[in-house]
Amino acid sequence: MAAHSAVLSASKIMNPFWVGRLGNTAKVFGTTLIRHRNKTSLTGENIPPPAKYGGRHTVTLIPGDGIGPELLNHVREVFRFTCVPVDFEMVNVNSALETDDDMNNAITAIRRNGVALKGNIETKHTLPASVKSRNNVLRTSLDLYANVMHCQSLPGVQTRHKNIDIMIIRENTEGEYSSLEHESVSGVVESLKIITRNNSIRIADYAFKLARERGRRRVTAVHKANIMKLGDGLFLQCCREVASGYPDITLDSMIVDNTTMQLVSKPQQFDVMVMPNLYGNVVSNVCAGLVGGPGLVPGANYGRDYAVFETATRNTGKSIAEKNIANPTAMLLASCLMLDHLNLNDYASLIRNAVLTTMNETRLHTADLGGQGTTSEVVQSVMRVIQSKGQFTAEL
């Protein structure tokens, strides 16, 4: 309730920005925050009801390619074992096909269910340029505008830097990923990077709201406005506008090249970072590398009405597919984020604690962490930890 009223007052502060322009947006921003914590919507308009039959939620599952299918199988196994009230509606997307039917089915399923868990869908470079990246199509059609990644140093994992705790919020739908390219003169390609005021304000607002919720003190905007003056200049300006409405949180800005250099020397100085699409891609991968690699960090894509969870660095992992050596941590933690989103916090913390306890054991570390453990061993260990907690579980 407190969050609810805080958000409504925040939206009242925000209203002057939107007078005469985007009528519903203040209410929408008001609802966005709430939707991430409880599924009850404030306005109830244009938002499909969460699928919840007999107390069980239905979640769309997109296995994807590479290590996706096996990791999602493990997620299902763990959920079944822990008796989590979630049913998965599986939708396969075949990356080899050129038609969009598979993708449309997946999008319809997510619209119906509101929540999804996905593996990465491979983008074949050999297909013509008109075939867009499937992952990208999903993000833009569902308008999942915020990609949130929380990088934390895990206690059991040995890394060169310690005490890292960075939240990265990346604009997910525009910027360099607009897929707008053309070759008007042969041998000269123009790629368009689009920055809009609306999307920039939206993502900045999301970042500040999240920072406030989590009690964070500082938001850093990452940009390259000395070169892309109009584009990143607009983004920076929007961040500053939004920052004025959050006096308890400081905003500073940093150029992307300096940011990456600081990240590899002193990553502890960063708190929350907000940035456009491409810089977000690079910076989030650097941070993932700093805390231990792609197998450890979960990612979440939030939109106004939908949420899709996946591994943060979106690796397909083709070379390690079906070898039982992939690290399941990222996918399991992503499923915990999903459970938090569905308001099943108890199950979420149960599984999360089990995963973190398992991570402490160096013996079970998989190849990406320098160990020799297998995926199934890690999952077994997670299930055993859950069982030992005394909860009602299925057979092991």
Added chain:
Amino acid sequence: MTTRSMRALSGTLKPLFSLRSPQGFVVAACHQTHKSTYTAPPARYGGRHTVTLIPGDGIGPELAKHVCELFRFCCVPVDFEVVNVDSTKTSEDDINNAIMAIRRNGVALKGNIETNHNLPPSHKSRNSLLRTTLDLYASVMHSQSLPGVRTHHRNIDIITIRENTEGEYSSLEHESVPGVVECLKIITRTKSLRIADYAFRTAREKGRRRVTAIHKANIMKLGDGLFLECCKEVASGYPEITFNSMIVDNTTMQLVSRPQQFDVMVMPNLYGNVVSNVCAGLVGGPGLVPGANYGENYAVFETGTRNTGKSIANKNTANPTAMLLASCLLLDHLKLHGYASMIRKAILSTITDSQLHTADLGGKGSTSEMVQSIMDAIQSSGPRTQRH
């Protein structure tokens, strides 16, 4: 490129690129857009070279002064022609003077010129203007772990070759609909072939085994797809060098976990900016790595990460290593290898003394102490020097 006479040189370090032929030569791999500019003969009077010096802003002027001091002390036959560029003015006269001076001399050493964010977008970045007008198409940065500097990773030796004139830095932006800005990223076949060819040639010259192209062709299929295609074409002409490619996000992640796997990296402008800064951070920071910008006819040397360093300006705490190593690259380019290796050795021996480390390396030394120590090291190694 044509004759490689530098192979026969006796210097300990081969220069990366020699551009001292009086006539401009034709690049074999691609045709050049010839601007109607007069290329002046290299200035070399009485055995002394003249080099344009652009102090820039922030820590630039003081570091440039230290370079002059050091050169005078070592009796290096180089005279500096100082051209000041005022970053607060909107007129382009200053930078045009600088460009003319560089055209006259062929070589320059510069500090970073600040880009004021408050000026309108039509005011382009001066550094960018310099690079594009002189067509300095290759930015080369050699990141090496230095023996005296403690870092998280060891044994790093990466050469990053970054396309310097097009890509995201075209400064072509417009706002056709209010609130919607379009920035154009331009990738052309000619320039991609040119930079790929430069990368492979450099790799061959330096005896490197592998070139990695960094791209994001899964999203920017046409743009980075073209870049990648050009790299593959050029790679087929260099069978002894392996070529592989990596997406930029995976690259940065690999760089922070296992940087030793990279050898030579070639990439478009923006990724080059990010990746070279990551590499600089890995070997010890912006104060240690020199950078060089090479074009067909000109070469400009500066610090690798192009920092202005406004907050530490005039405090005598800046690390002079990057600028001094850049001046060594300059000397190599001018074929004064004896002086270059002498100064370089002195710098490396000074860096091993952690007492002299400046603030960016975690020490308390000052710039002048470091420079003094370098001069002492040079004097003790024997060659004729000026008085202190």
